[in-house]
Amino acid sequence: MTWSAAARRAQQPDNTAFTQQRLPAWHPLLSAGIALPLFFCAGLAFLGLGLGLYYSSNAIRELEHDYTGDAAGSCTVCAAEGQGRAPPPRCLCAWHFTLAERFPGPVYLYYELTDFYQNNRRYSVSRDNAQLSGLPDSLRHPTNECAPYQFARGLPVAPCGAIANSLFNDTFTLWHQRQPGAPYVEVPLDRAAIAWWTDYHVKFRNPPLVNGSLALAFQGTAPPPNWPRPVYELSPDPNNTGFVNQDFVVWMRTAALPTFRKLYARIRQGNYSAGLPSGAYRVDIAYNYPVRTFGGHKLLVFSNVSWMGGKNPFLGIAYLVVGSLCIVVGFVMLAVYIRYQDQDDDNDNDEE
C-alpha cells in the first residue's frame, strides 16, 4: 500500500488549515451555564405547551358505542346471525343515544375496528397499485401479490387483493329527534372528502371508460368474492364510484395498528354545521361486517377535532411530564453546580 508515497513523493506538505487539521472550528461546550437556562426555558415551554395540549384534548368530545353485538343491544341478533359466515346477510340494527347538551362541531363520524390486522404483511401487500391507478393492462392481469384474491371463477378480480376484498361494508344513517315524540329527521352525513386528497385525486384512478361507461370498462373482471356488487356500483355518484370511491380509498390506506379508526363521514351541513344539537339520536346500522370470528369489535365514534386532531391526552401529558422533569433536573443541576462552584472557589483560595 503505497498510495501516499505515490501521492506526494518528497515534497513539503501543503500548509493549509485543512491538511494541518487546524480548520477554524467552533468548540461548543454544553456547560452548566448554558444548560441550566436551557433546561428551565425548555421546561417552561414544555409545560406551557403541555397545558395547552392537555386542555385542548380535554375539550374534545368523543362519543363511542360498541355495536359488535356480544353485549346486550339491538345488534346482538345481527351478530348472532352473521356468526362465521362471510358475506353475512343484511341485517339492520340501531343505536339510540341522547345528547343532553350540544355536541360542538364539526362532528366527525368514525368507525373503529379492534384486533383487525390491516398491518399484517401478507394482507398489506395484497393489492395492485397499478390496477388501482387505472391501468387497463393491470386490470386484466392483477399482480401475484393479490393471491388468493387474484382470480375468481377464472376472471381477474378488480380490485384484487385481500384489502379490497375485506372492504368495510357496514353503513350508518343518523337520525335526530329534536323534541321527545317528534319524528326523527335524518342528519345529512357528508361522505365526500374523507380520504386523502392526493389519494382520491392522483393515486386512485378508474380505468378509461369504454363507450362512456364504467361498467363496460370493468367488463371481464370479477368483483372481490366478498363483495355483493361490482366495484362500479359502489356508489351511484359517477365521481365516487369504481376505484375512486371515498370509502374504498379510505379503507385502502392500511392502518398502523390492529385497533384503528377510519373516517366514515363528516357532519357539517345544514343545521348541523356547528355541531349536533341536544336531543335524542338514532343511528341505523346496516350490520354486514363480521368481526366476531377473529375476536374483534366494531365501534361507532362521534368525535370533534381541534387544531391538534382528535382526542389524545398522551401528547399533553407527555409534554407536562417532560416539562416538569426538565425543571426538576434543572434545580438538581443547579444544586450540583453550586456545590462544585463552591469547591472550585475553595480550591482557588487554596491556590492563593
Next chain:
Amino acid sequence: MFRRSLNRFCAGEEKRVGTRTVFVGNHPISETETYIAQRFCDNRIVSSKYTLWNFLPKNLFEQFRRIANFYFLIIFLVQVTVDTPTSPVTSGLPLFFVITVTAIKQGYEDWLRHRADNEVNKSTVYIIENAKRVRKESEKIKVGDVVEVQADETFPCDLILLSSCTTDGTCYVTTASLDGESNCKTHYAVRDTIALCTAESIDRLRAAIECEQPQPDLYKSLGPENLLLKGATLKNTKKIYGVAVYTGMETKMALNYQGKSQKRSAVEKSINAFLIVYLFILLTKAAVCTTLKYIWQSTPHNDEPWYNRKTQKERETFKVLKMFTDFLSFMVLFNFIIPVSMYVTVEMQKFLGSFFISWDKDFYDEEINEGALVNTSDLNEELGQVDYVFTDKTGTLTENSMEFIECSIDGHKYKDETQEVDGLSQTDGPLTYFDKADKDREELFLRALCLCHTVETKTNDAVDGATESAELTYVSSSPDEIALVKGAKKYGFTFLGNQNGLMRVENQRKEVEEYELLHTLNFDAVRRRMSVIVKTQGGDILLFCKGADSAVFPRVQNHEIELTKAHVERNAMDGYRTLCVAFKEIAPDDYERINRQLIEAKMALQDREEKMEKVFDDIETNMNLIGATAVEDKLQDQAAETIEALHTAGLKVWVLTGDKMETAKSTCYACRLFQTSTELLELTTKTIEESERKEDRLHELLIEYRKKLLHEFPKSARSLKKAWTEHQEYGLIIDGSTLSLILNSSQDSSSNNYKTIFLQICMKCTAVLCCRMAPLQKAQIVRMVKNLKGSPITLSIGDGANDVSMILESHVGIGIKGKEGRQAARNSDYSVPKFKHLKKLLLAHGHLYYVRIAHLVQYFFYKNLCFILPQFLYQFFCGFSQQPLYDAAYLTMYNICFTSLPILAYSLLEQHIHIDTLTSDPRLYMKISGNAMLQLGPFLYWTFLAAFEGTVFFFGTYFLFHTASLEENGKVYGNWTFGTIVFTVLVFTVTLKLALDTRFWTWINHFVIWGSLAFYIFFSFFWGGIIWPFLKQQRMYFVFAQMLSSVSTWLAIILLIFVSLFPEILLIVLKNVRRRSARRNLNCRRASDSLSTRPSVRPLLLRTFSDESNVL
C-alpha cells in the same frame, strides 16, 4: 496466489530434474550433444495480484471470503429466493456499493504494484548476443543469457560472475536490499573465465553450468562467491559479465519475498467482538419473533382470519419449512442491525485519515526534504493504544551523524580549543596541544585517520574552474569513518581522495602526500576492526589498523596503553563511540609473504572466509598503539523531551541496541530514559560473573530484584501507571548474552521460571535497556512482551536494517528515514524522519485516531440498534408478520445517505481535545489506554442508550396514534405515516446525538450534519412527491407531506427527539461540571510541576550519572 502456484509449478519441475543445466549464451557445448531446451521461468517479476482479466472473479472471490461480506451476500440471496418483507435491493445495493468501493481501492493498489513491477521488468539491460551488446528489457532475459552489468546497477537476475573489468576477476557488491548489510562484499569470477572481459571473447565461450534448483535459503547460497543475486548492487567495479542462472520468480529475492503479514488493530478485534454480540442479538430477535409468531398463530382466527386467507400453496407448505423461512425473513428484516456500511466507513476513515499523517508539516524534515510516510492505514488507531515502545539507539535516539570530539595520542588528550586532562581543566590557549605528544606520533596518528578507512570522495563541481580546493564531500557506508576523516581535517590532514590506487593526503604544511593502497582488510563484525596496508612515497610499507578497544588492545605490543585505556573508558562513559588506532611497519620481505598469503586466501575456492580471517589475524598482530578517537553520536533533537513525554503518557520505553552497555547507558541518561533517581537493576555479564555458577547467580539476582520490586508495588498492575509518578523508579539493564541465558537456559522447568520472573521484573520497571542485542533478539524481546498477559500493544521504532525484524514483529512498526538506508522505513507501517516526531504521532495523531474510530464504531452499532429496535417492537403489533416499519427506500438509504456523512466527517475531523493540548499534556494519553473506549462499559452504555431511544421512538409514536385523527380535518393516517414519524425522529435524533458529541465544529461538520438533515427532508418530499413508475407499491405517496401538515406530529417529533437526547444532554452537562473542576486541579498541579522540571543540560546529567547514580 498466482505467484505461489507458479512457484509450485516450477518446483514440480525441479523435482524431476534435480539440478539444472544452463548453457552459457544458450550455445550448446558441442554439436554431438543433444541440446535439450529446458523450460525456465522468464525474468518477469510479478508482485501484483490481479491481471485485467482475472480481476473481477478473483477480487470478488477474495472479498466474499471476508465473513461480513459473505454474511451480507447470504442475506441478499435469502431475499432473492425467499418471500421476505423487504426487497433484495435494500441489502443488495449497499453490498454492491461496498464491494465496488473496495474493488476500486484494491484495483488501484494493484495498479501501483503493476507499475512498480513494470519499472523493474522494463528496465534496460545489456545482453551479449553474437558478440554484440544488445539492449533489452529486463523481463526478456532468459536463463543462459550473458548479461553485462555496470557500476551502481542492480543485477537483473541471479548471475554467475564470469569476468569483471578487474584483472583478478573480483567485483564488489552490496546486498543492502536483500539482507540489509550495507557493507561491500567481494565476489569472484569463475576461474576459467576471468580473462574473458570483452564481448567477443565472452561470446566465444562454450560452457554448461550445472547448478542446483532454485531454493529460497538466502544465506546458504550466498556462499558461492560467483553467484550475484538479483537485487544486489554492483559497487566500485566498472562492469562485469555474468550468465543468468535463475530468473524472474526463481531468483533468490523473489523466493524470499514475502508480503508483510497483515497486522490487525485492537479496534478491529473489538469490532469483531461487537459483531458477534450483535449477531447474537439479531438471532435472538429473529428466534423470539418466530416463536411468538407461532404461539400467536395457534389461535385459528389469528392464523387465518377471514379477511386474510392463505393461498393454496401456503397451506400446503410444511410447517417446519415455513418456520424456517419465517426465521430467515425475520433475519432479513432485522439484518440492518449489522451495518454493511460500517465497513466502508471504517475503511474510508482509515484511508482518508492516514493522509493527515503524511500531510502533517510538523513531520516534515528540511534536511531530507521529506515528511512522514504511511505504509498502511490499518493501524492508525493502534498508535493511540501503545503500551510499550521499543526503540533502537543509534540513528533513532541519536542522530547517527558522528562528530569527532576528541582524540588521545600516546596518552595525551586532544580536544578542540580547551582541553581537560584527567579531569583537571586547563584553559590553555588554542594550538598548545602540539607540545603534548611527539610531533611524529601526532602526524602518524592523523595520517592513520586519513588512510585507514573506506571513504570515497565526491567533488562538487558546481563552481566553474574549481581547483583542488573545491569542496570535498565524503561518502561512506559508515558515518564513523567520515567523522574521523573530517576530524583529521580539523587537525590539518585532509584526505583528498583515491586516484589510480593512490591515496592522496594533504598534510599540515599543505603538501600532498601520496600513498599506494596495497590492501584493504575490510571491517567485519567478528574482528571488529579494519586495516589498510599502504606504501609511502619513500617505499615504506605501513599497516594502519583501527577498531574497538577490545579488538585492538590485545594486539598491540607497547605496554603504555594504560593512559589511552583510561581515556577510552572515560569517553565511553560519556556516551562517545571510541576507536583505537594502531600501526605497524612491515618489512618488504614480510610484505611479500603477506601479499602472497592474502592473494592466496582471496583466490581460495573453499573456506575462503576462514582462510582470509586467519591471514588477517596473522597480519594484525604486534602493532603499536598510537591513540584513540572519540566520536559523538549526537542525541537527536528533542529525544529527551520525547522520551519524557512518552513516560508521562504511561508508556514503557525499552531501548534495544547493539551497542555496548556503557555507551548505551549514558545515552539513556542523556535522553532521560533513566533519571538520576532511577534505581538501576543490572543483569549483565558483569554482574553475573563469568563462572560456572552463572545460572545460580542469575537466579539469585532475579529473585532479589523481584522481591525488591514486589515490595515496592504491592498493588495490582492496574494502579501501576499512576503509581509511577509517586514511587521510586526502577530501570533494568540487560545484555544479549544474559538474555539468551534467561530465555534458552537448560531445558528444565527452571528456565520457564526464569522467564516469568524476568518478565515480572520487566513489567515493574519504568525503563529497560537491552544492549548488545542481535537483530533477532530484538524481535524475540518484542514477541515476549507482546505475549504478556493482557497482550499489550507494542511499538517498535528503528532506522536500520537490524531493526527490521523488530519492526515487523511488533504491533506497530515505525521506521526512521535514517542514514543507514531505507530498509526500516520500507518495512515499517509508518515512517517519520526523526525520533521526536513519535511524540506527536502517538500523543496527538494516535489519540485522535483512536477516539475517532472508537466513537465511529460505537456510533454505528448504536444508530443501527436504534434503527431496528422499533421495527422489532412493531412485530408485536402486526401479528409477527414481518411487516417492515419503514419504507424500503428508508431502509436502504438510512445507512448510506442519511446518517453516513456526519459520522465520517466526525471521524476524520474530530478533535475532542485540541492537538496542542494533547501534545503538551501527555497524561491525556493514559485516558484511552487499554482500548478504554471499546470496553464493555462504554459498549453497554451505547447499547442501552440505543435501546432506550428505540423504545422512545416506537412507543411515543404508538401512543400518538391512539387517537381518531392527528389532523385538524379529521383524516386518518396509515401505517406508513407511523413508520415515517418514527424514522424522522430517528434520523434527527441520531444526527443530533452526533452533533452533541462533536466538539470540533468545522464548516465541514456543519455542512454534513445540517446537510444530511436537509437532504433527508428534501429526499422524503421528493420520494413521496411522485408516483414512481417502476415501483409496485406507491406506499410513500405524499405520506411525508401529509405528515408534516399535522401540528400534533410536529409536536410529537420535537418531544420525542428531546426525550431521546435528554439523558445524553444531562450526562454531557454533568461531565462538563466535573471536567471543569478536574481541569482546575490539573492546572494547579501543572503549575507546581513546571517548577520542578529539570533543566535539560546534558553535562550536568552525565556528571550526576557518573558520580551519584546508585547502581545496584
